[in-house]
Amino acid sequence: MVAIDYIETETAILEHKDDYLYIAFKKDAEIELEHVIANKEAREKIQQGKKMLVLGDIRYMWHISKAAQDYLASKEVTSLNIAMAILTSSLMTVLLANFFIKFKQPATPTKMFKNEEKAIKWLLSFKH
Template sequence: MTKKDSFSVFENNFVKLWIEDEILWGEYKEVVIGLEEAKKIVRDRIIFQQGKLYPAIADIRKIKYVHSDANKYLSKEGNALLLCGAIIVGSHVSEILGNVYLSINKPLLPTKLFRSAEKAKEWVKFFI
């Protein structure tokens, strides 16, 4: 990914966030995410966005595990202030499993999985 402006970067124990080209980027760390962690991630992101809507790209390749209650929270309440969500996964198997998950949980906004940041960025540009 590209260089991050130090004035527009936020980082906590779970994710690094930045805004670049009117897109909110999130790069998740090697973590396990439970419901309380998911709520903190969303709360911090909303504060970071300062009330502005953005299309989002989340790189989840380093995440170790997400508990089902956290997944449900992120797929619904976790969409606050987002126009769409592109999710970067690390393998074809992750992409297949993720698509099954999305078809069952049906996020409230357009959401799509990608294996490259470039393709994710191309897709979210339609929502700017």
């Protein structure tokens, strides 16, 4: 049982849904290393040591630093995931997601989507 279902940080909203963790970056968020560290700490409070399916909504994010990308792709963060779907919409976020997946090569299955329903369906295919 998850004790905490919702946490808001400076740059993101993290919410435990029925079968996955939804992480939505706030509008025009400029993500630096300290932000992803704070978001990871929030995830740990929600996840309580359990790996989860993750839907990362970056549709409104403005920028993410190289250090933040490296940290997000590290085993320290990906060890919290079963799989991650990245929800994008604009050319900017599509480029960010493609770069992250191709060059950072997260250790758990990671895929980009423009459609939320398809992203959730893909995530749930990893449900145990």
